Amino acid sequence: MSLQSKLESGQFAISCEFGPLKGTDTHEIKENIEVLKGKVDAANVTDQQSSVMRLSGLVTAALCVQGGLEPIFQVTCRDRNRIALQSDLLGAWVMGIKNVLALTGDLPALGDHPQAKGVFDLDSVTLLQAITSLNEGFDLSMNELKGKPDFFPGAVVKVESNTEASEELQIAKMRKKIAAGARFFQTQAVYDPVSFGKFMKRVEKFKTPVMVGIIPLKNAGFARFMNANVAGIRVPDDLIQQMAAAAKEDREKVGLQMAADLIKKMKPMCQGVHIMAIGWEKKVPEIMAMAGL
């Protein structure tokens, strides 16, 4: 069953994500596809994540289609103007890619080519408008297309904000993304079911499926690093303590179990889970089994 049918029929959907590597060696991608297909409903293919140059996400997503794993093609506005974005989207459809996740993208300064020009011709909302327009058979200049796609567009939202302005801006933007055509959301990683519950209360009325983001912790340092550097991630102290207390050889198990417990707790509040394993992609089926999915 496709991600779209699952979410639209109200079933709990599972996605994970992996990034293409830097270079032309596709072994890792193919291994991930083998491990994940038939287990998750779809896999996000990241788009030059953190502004680090890698193999094209479009090509990687096409490899997923060929390998029998449904991809979610992530598209950011950092590197392409509206001409290239629309062209790649049409290309994606031709390659059998149905799901697109529209993102604004990080600044180039944060990545490994800080000298690059950030494009940001469109942003996440206007990119969704472009996808909607393509679905209707027109490009952004209202020229008619010969053959049109039927994408299932999604977007992201962050759950944890540390200022009132940031929280309200996120909710306002979520509303705008829906108006522009977003039909599902994936969230930034969440570690606190209580604040997730509060967030879901606020966005329930949008009636758009939300897949909660999960990043398994690897060790306490990793958690502290995310708290200090990643906007929208807040790992509570007790989880950091648990990680710190675990013996070195048990850490992996503790981290995976913690992720599974979070999924169990938040499953009743939302419509799906999005597991970002960051290097542990092959352990996603294990996390799912522990969470009883």
Next chain:
Amino acid sequence: MLYSEQKHFDEIIAYLEKDKNVFIMGCEGCAQSSGSGGPEQVAEMKQKLTEAGKNVTGTRNCDFLCSKALVKSELRGRVEQLKAADAVLVLTCGVGIQAVAASINKPVYPGCNTVNLGGSRGEWEGTERCFECGQCLLYHTGGICPLTACTKSLVSGACGGANKGKCEISKDRDCGWELIYNRLKERGLLSRLDDMMKPLDHKKIMPRPEMMSLARYGLENPGKVTDKPAPPPAPAPAATPKAGAAPAGAPKPAANPPKEVK
């Protein structure tokens, strides 16, 4: 010099939809020489708005509105007229409009678009900056320029990158969208956050060919050069109605005629 031209009257009157009482400000610096915001244009605007059924509570032409330090002193003696206004319409460049918006606790609307001359950025040193985008969006953003205040020049709202109010690029730079949010909140204009913006028209942001290297063009084409760019293209409102009100799926063929964006 910051060259500006008046927005189409339809766009201005749409901004003032809910505001009956208007105070108009003009600038006797660049805006006067641009023919967009000098005393003559302010008087014309007053007449047009009155004809359109608005009550103009007062007008004021200042020298150099871009100098925020002067804005308040120039308005001495006009406090009552300002108080009586629901909104302030400013006929000048993006810097001047932002300086007024930062100084007066009222909704402040842009009456002009600032046009890119390909180099000049004005003399004003302050937090207000204008990118000369030719499609001034300050109405939607509480008088803070999203193109210069936000590192990514985002027009649809904040990215998720802000941390404790600072932009993801650096702990020293305020997130421009959080500044916009706080300003809109302070002025009771938070519903503007739902204004759906069209993609920016980058053709307007590029300097017009005839404005590039004006001196050289003038030398090569004696008699041909004027310091005014071609007349403004037909108005294209920068935003469609509220997110909630719009049907899912934004650009509809009917609302966006073919080839409008070239």
